[in-house]
Amino acid sequence: MATVTALELAKKQKEISVAEFFERNKHILGFGNQTRALVTSVKEGVDNSLDACEEANILPDIYVEIQNGEDSECKLIIEDNGPGVVKKQIPHIFGRLLYGSRFHAIRQSRGQQGIGISAVVLYGQLTTGKHARIISKIKPDRPAIMNEIAIDTNKNRAEVLNEDTIHWDKPTGTRIEVSILGDFKRGKRFVYDYLQSTSIVNPHAQIIYREPDGTEHVFERICETLPRKPSEIKPHPYGVELGTLIKMAKHTKARQLNSFLKTEFSSMGDRTTNAVIEKAGLEKNLNPKTMTRDQFLALHKAFKKVKIMAPSTDCLSPIGETLIKRSLKHETQEISPEFIVTASRPASVYSGNPFQVEVGLVYGGKLPKDEPVKLLRFANRVPLLYQQGGCVITSAISSIDWRRYGLNQPSGKGIPTGPAIFLAHVSSTLIPFTSESKEAIADVPEIENEIKLAFRECARKVQQHIHKKVRRAKTREKFDLITRILPEIAKKSAHMLNKPVPVLDPIITKIMDVVWIEDAVEYEEVPRPMVQTTLTGETESMEKKGGTITKSRILVVNYKQTPQKFNLYALIPEDAIVGTVTPKPSKVTDRFIKWNLDTIPSASKVDVYFELAGLEKGDFDENELYVENINPAYVIGADKWEGD
Amino acid sequence: MVKKDYSDVISKIDMIALKIYNDFLKTEVPSIDLPTRTKANIRFDEKLNVWKYGNNTTQRNAKSLDGAYMLLRTMYMADFIKEMIRVNKSSTLREMYYISEGWDLAKFHSQQESNLLAEDLEVITKCMREDFKLRPEEDGARVIGNLTIEEVTRNNTKKKIHCQDDVGDAGYSIPYNVEPEKITFKSVDADFAIAIETGGMFDRLVENGFDTTHRAILVHLKGQPARSTRRFIKRLNTELNIPIVVFTDCDPWSYRIFASIAYGAIKTAHISEYLATPSSQFLGVTPSDIENYDLPTDNLTKEDINALKSELTDPRFQDSFWKGEIKLQLKIGKKSEQQALAKYGLDYVTDTYLPEKLTEMGILKK
Known part of the structure; x- marks a missing residue:
């Protein structure tokens, strides 16, 4: 057999076109079948719009429409009120794979690889032969630009086929219309779920969704403030790959190794820098551009040997407990859940990448009791719909023994069964997805641990809640007894004997033998404060439109036979502003209000009252009360104060 | 009155x-x-x-x-x-x-x-x-036999009733109040009284004239006997010296009927001395009868078995007769009815079974 020469081989060696690349990898990109393709397309479009709006400081108004064409061709329309895209960039952003602004930045964002929206355009072109239409408007006083683009699959370049300027009512925004092959019948539920979930973790966005049959779903905006803009950070030494390190050294403006480390990396102060250089056995005035591979290797190894401060977590933008709770409450209105608890972990780090975990738990109401709990998984505010089984969120939840917390879980492992919805949101500068389709978070021990800790905290709150409920129900019975039945017995016996009705107070305290604490929360809508024009002509800015005052009333009754004196604590949300408080509290912090209650004689009561501003109706709907300097077993309605 | x-x-x-x-x-x-x-x-x-x-x-x-x-x-x-x-x-x-x-x-x-x-x-x-x-709203049961009762009626008049001549085949109906202020026994000519669980067997004995042929007072219990029935039996026994025998089905529930007559019921143990007739005897049908007479049977149900086991720990059943019979029944796993005796013909119960059993018990002389 004749040998094949390199020259002959070279004839076959050529660049793989993007189309081919896409075709071969469509399953990992989320276009594996027509159902997935539809959901992925909606997802990429909406993610893109949300990111664009947030970057431009605009509260997102997103419109999604799906039209059903012949066979399984779907026309997908996604429109936003974002900043629009300048004409020159349109073909790049929508028609070129691996193009984007976010890939190089280290901060939390939805899309990262730039495969997103252009992949949808390419998929549409490959499956329907139709071209995508993009409309963009970047200034209110300029007309909108309409482009039809096609992707040259050999060159990974977009061609603009038709260009026009048109009138568009929107001040600014982008609209994309793309025809794709998609299975709406099967994908219907997933698209809805995705949009609903997206709305939960993006309470600042409004999403309107129109289905092919004209059904319109409105996911309302429930918070008028944009999430804090995550700042960009430099790479952390713990997370940098050797290759990246070498590349960074090549491009740096620093002329000496120590200034290179200090300027190009985060968390590198003088002391740490010197320690790293010393550990690596290098000179601090080495020119990074002329370093050898061995020197880089030593440096890379030295990073791991030195204790370096965690990177700053400003680059993260968590949702916040109050907003998660408000969102969940809004979306589960129809279920009328018994309660919603949330927990938020402090930011943490894996391999030099900051991340933060927030979780929420909806319990009870009309949720089915004999089905596995529903998991809502999110990464950087994007819902994860597929590959639940392979996700670290799932494995973290599965490893907790939920039986202790009132849910069913055969053998104490796996997804528990019960009337609950679990929400988990992981935000990070780099979410370690298991694959390019970004549907599951990889099994990183640090992340798993944080998720577990967060859920345990939630579970404890659930347990406390259930415990409290049971104890209250029991005491409620006694209440019934002393307020209704006992007086009747006394009356009847007195009647039979023709004697006066005996005094009941002493026997009531004897039967109850507790300190009873009961609370109620109500809300008062206060009218918008008058806008005052000052002499300088500036109007005072208002933080929120209108306002709600949350009023909490706590009734403490001493049903013990002896006088009681103790301290009472009421927890308050951090973002609340404390108004009127009676009686005079002994301490008010941003977390709690404390009262040193005066001695309460037997069979007497004390009213405690406080007001909170800065919250919306329902944000604070149940008091968390604690007591100190009294045996907590005597107290119904409050738990033991464990210290600050 | x-x-x-x-x-x-x-x-x-x-x-x-x-x-x-x-x-x-x-x-x-x-x-x-x-x-x-x-x-x-x-x-x-x-x-x-x-x-x-x-x-x-x-x-x-x-x-x-x-x-x-x-x-x-x-x-x-x-x-x-x-x-x-x-x-x-x-x-x-x-x-x-x-x-x-x-x-x-x-x-x-x-x-x-x-x-x-x-x-x-x-x-x-x-x-x-x-x-x-x-x-109670339930009435007492029926009586047939050579017995004369004087009852104070609702018109406050005294009326004598002979429990064979003055009644039909349904017998004399025991009122809910059987205290002396309401009824008194005037005369009796009988050797014993037989308390019968089921109406069918009561009617069989009536039809066959067992009350006259064997000088018996027949009392229908109607299942678990009402207080007045038990009180009536008690008075027959103590005031007229009539021996009492109890004739029931062969299952655990029937034994409880006997116990309530002989020993007092758990529910009414506070008035046992007033309702119970300690000298009454259980005639049958016993588990031994099932074997001795080769009677048709049904299998014991789970409830039957549990009831039998519970009777083994019931203080009222702690004598050797009951222990033996209950254990035997658990062993054979069968139960039977009074009317199963019809296997040998309609007259078998009055001509053979009852005379044999009563003789065995010393109530009928040989």
């Missing part, structure tokens, strides 16, 4: 109210103690020769919601009884249950509850339900 003096009943009822009232005054949780009415708390009373409640007591107190409700109902019922006595009325247990509908918080959820509480009141006050002007 003699006008009954109720002042003792009233003062006993008032004692309950007074106990509760004083508890309030003394700042004690209102409570009432009463004997525990379970199998575990019945003791054999050597003097009376019947089973009575033992020393275990149960406390009803107002510490729990259920206890408080019970106390309230007790007060309402006591007051209701006092009122009936005052206006000289009586009511059935069922009527009282319906009246309790108007008792607001104290109303009962089922007649079972109100019946039990009426019994509780008997137990606490050591009075009889008749003292409370309460009567």
Whole structure:
């Protein structure tokens, strides 16, 4: 057999076109079948719009429409009120794979690889032969630009086929219309779920969704403030790959190794820098551009040997407990859940990448009791719909023994069964997805641990809640007894004997033998404060439109036979502003209000009252009360104060 | 009819109210103690020769919601009884249950509850339900035999009834009140009385003329016998010296019928000496009869087996006869009915089975 020469081989060696690349990898990109393709397309479009709006400081108004064409061709329309895209960039952003602004930045964002929206355009072109239409408007006083683009699959370049300027009512925004092959019948539920979930973790966005049959779903905006803009950070030494390190050294403006480390990396102060250089056995005035591979290797190894401060977590933008709770409450209105608890972990780090975990738990109401709990998984505010089984969120939840917390879980492992919805949101500068389709978070021990800790905290709150409920129900019975039945017995016996009705107070305290604490929360809508024009002509800015005052009333009754004196604590949300408080509290912090209650004689009561501003109706709907300097077993309605 | 003096009943009822009232005054949780009415708390009373409640007591107190409700109902019922006595009325247990509908918080959820509480009141006050002007709605059973009874009718006239000549085939119907103020025994000419569980067997003995051929008084129990039936049997036995034999099906439930006649029922152990006839004997059908007479059978159900096992721990069944028979029945796993004797013909029971058994028991002479 004749040998094949390199020259002959070279004839076959050529660049793989993007189309081919896409075709071969469509399953990992989320276009594996027509159902997935539809959901992925909606997802990429909406993610893109949300990111664009947030970057431009605009509260997102997103419109999604799906039209059903012949066979399984779907026309997908996604429109936003974002900043629009300048004409020159349109073909790049929508028609070129691996193009984007976010890939190089280290901060939390939805899309990262730039495969997103252009992949949808390419998929549409490959499956329907139709071209995508993009409309963009970047200034209110300029007309909108309409482009039809096609992707040259050999060159990974977009061609603009038709260009026009048109009138568009929107001040600014982008609209994309793309025809794709998609299975709406099967994908219907997933698209809805995705949009609903997206709305939960993006309470600042409004999403309107129109289905092919004209059904319109409105996911309302429930918070008028944009999430804090995550700042960009430099790479952390713990997370940098050797290759990246070498590349960074090549491009740096620093002329000496120590200034290179200090300027190009985060968390590198003088002391740490010197320690790293010393550990690596290098000179601090080495020119990074002329370093050898061995020197880089030593440096890379030295990073791991030195204790370096965690990177700053400003680059993260968590949702916040109050907003998660408000969102969940809004979306589960129809279920009328018994309660919603949330927990938020402090930011943490894996391999030099900051991340933060927030979780929420909806319990009870009309949720089915004999089905596995529903998991809502999110990464950087994007819902994860597929590959639940392979996700670290799932494995973290599965490893907790939920039986202790009132849910069913055969053998104490796996997804528990019960009337609950679990929400988990992981935000990070780099979410370690298991694959390019970004549907599951990889099994990183640090992340798993944080998720577990967060859920345990939630579970404890659930347990406390259930415990409290049971104890209250029991005491409620006694209440019934002393307020209704006992007086009747006394009356009847007195009647039979023709004697006066005996005094009941002493026997009531004897039967109850507790300190009873009961609370109620109500809300008062206060009218918008008058806008005052000052002499300088500036109007005072208002933080929120209108306002709600949350009023909490706590009734403490001493049903013990002896006088009681103790301290009472009421927890308050951090973002609340404390108004009127009676009686005079002994301490008010941003977390709690404390009262040193005066001695309460037997069979007497004390009213405690406080007001909170800065919250919306329902944000604070149940008091968390604690007591100190009294045996907590005597107290119904409050738990033991464990210290600050 | 003699006008009954109720002042003792009233003062006993008032004692309950007074106990509760004083508890309030003394700042004690209102409570009432009463004997525990379970199998575990019945003791054999050597003097009376019947089973009575033992020393275990149960406390009803107002510490729990259920206890408080019970106390309230007790007060309402006591007051209701006092009122009936005052206006000289009586009511059935069922009527009282319906009246309790108007008792607001104290109303009962089922007649079972109100019946039990009426019994509780008997137990606490050591009075009889008749003292409370309460009567059951179920009537007593039927009697046929050479026996003359004098009954005070509702017209307040005395009427003599001969339980063969003056009655039809259905027999004399035992009224709910069988106390001397209502009925008295005038004359009797019989050697024994046979208490029969089922109507079918009662009718068989009537049709075959067993009462005349064997000088017997036939008493139909109608299943678990009513208080008046048991009291009637007791009076036959003590006042007229008539020996009592009990003839039932062969299953655990029938043995309990016998026990309630001979030893006293658990539910009414407070008045056992008044209702039970300790000298009565069990004639059959026994598990041994199943084997000896080769009777048609059914398999024991799970409930039957549990009932038999429970009887093995019932203090009333702790003699060698019952232990032997119950163990035998558990071994063979079968039960049978009185009417299974028809296997050998309609006359077999009166011509062969009963005479054999009665002779064995020493009631019929050879």
